[in-house]
Amino acid sequence: MSGHDHDHDHTRTVAPMVDEITDFEVLEIALRELCIEKGIFTAEEHRRFTEFAEQIGPTPAANLVARAWVDPDFKALALREPMTASKEVGVDWLEPTGFGTPSDFTAFSILEDTPDVHNVIVCALCSCYPRPILGNSPEWYRTPNYRRRLVRWPRQVLSEFGLVLPEGVAVRVQDSNQKHRFMVMPMRPEGTDGWDESQLAEIVTRDCLIGVALPKAGVTTNVITYTRPAIHPIP
Template sequence: MADHDHDHDHDRTVKPMVDEVTDFEVLEIALRELCIEKGIFTAEEHRRFTEFAEQIGPTPAARLVARSWLDPEFRALAIAEPMTASKEVGVDWLEPTGFGTPSDFTAFEILVDTPTVHHVIVCALCSCYPRPILGNSPEWYRTPNYRRRLVRYPRQVLSEFGLYLGEDIEIRVQDSNQKHRFMVMPMRPENTDGWTEDQLTEIVTRDCLIGVALPRAGVTTNVVVATRPAVHPVGE
């Protein structure tokens, strides 16, 4: 009877959700424990930074754009000294570690759209992204489908996000890398005269700041953008 109960309990044991740890997870654990052992940071500092990184979102960047639409002097500051302008909307790129997010940036640039030029950002090799001001990148930004196709078929890829641009508008694809981070400053949409900074901030979505959408009156971060299947899939 004892053997039977033992076998029965064994059969009911819940299996782990992941059968094995990935190579990347092993690397992360090893590097984290080594850094803690060497005194580069403590386990408490690692926990604090991880929690900090998870709560970052694109609202400060949206406010930076909205303020730039309203204040020509701030707009000039944002273009010339984006790190300083970031602090004006509450983003200090050195927080909370005192030395910034590891490998997160060396330089930060704001790409300004015009009536004839539209910018869109990508990291063709991996997933470089200005996390301190935009938060964590969306899942699609990190996929090979987006990374590889945007540099080849930018107009088509944008149309798959529901953004259709005329042939008279030049599309400039800016490739992020380990040394540079970018965000887009879209043009202020029509029918927003007299709006406050808070009202304008609400319509500058994360996708607008990446360049795969345009701000529009009545469209906020809560709107789900319709997409369509790719004509040129990643395998081509």
């Protein structure tokens, strides 16, 4: 044998490329494979739908809010029949399957902010989210820190996003669930007089539609949200 040391230096072992798989991911894989095995859908159909879901973003919802700001009749329609209004901005909740998806084709409501009430959405149980019109949810929306704390300390959590509301404004936390989805219609900000729909839509960010931010003139959808550390974190 040569003088080479065969003892392994375990401290130099290459780390895995991904984090440890979660229980939810294990459940998703098992359920998906079972559905394919039972013929509920094929692997190709699953791939096509996944690609469809990945390309959805919050732009349709931003367009809906912008149109509501300039058209009172459309605003009334959006609050009264949000799925009908969704079609006006190119979103059919029945697509792409023709009958919707098990997790998305449910009741849908648009929550209007007022000078006295600020709305914010959460799914305290898991991660229910209006994907057909807002796209996939941000990672922080699915974390226990957001889900569990928002219903207990809403003002504190909003302040961590940089949103500090006056004491006179009530915060209404709306819990999404398996049968009902929500999005927020924020108030039109000052400094936007004379703007057209496309200009207005640019300042309606995803975070505004969730309720953790307010639209501001000059702050567009390209903004990067910085959050402060949680005071009462939940692991």
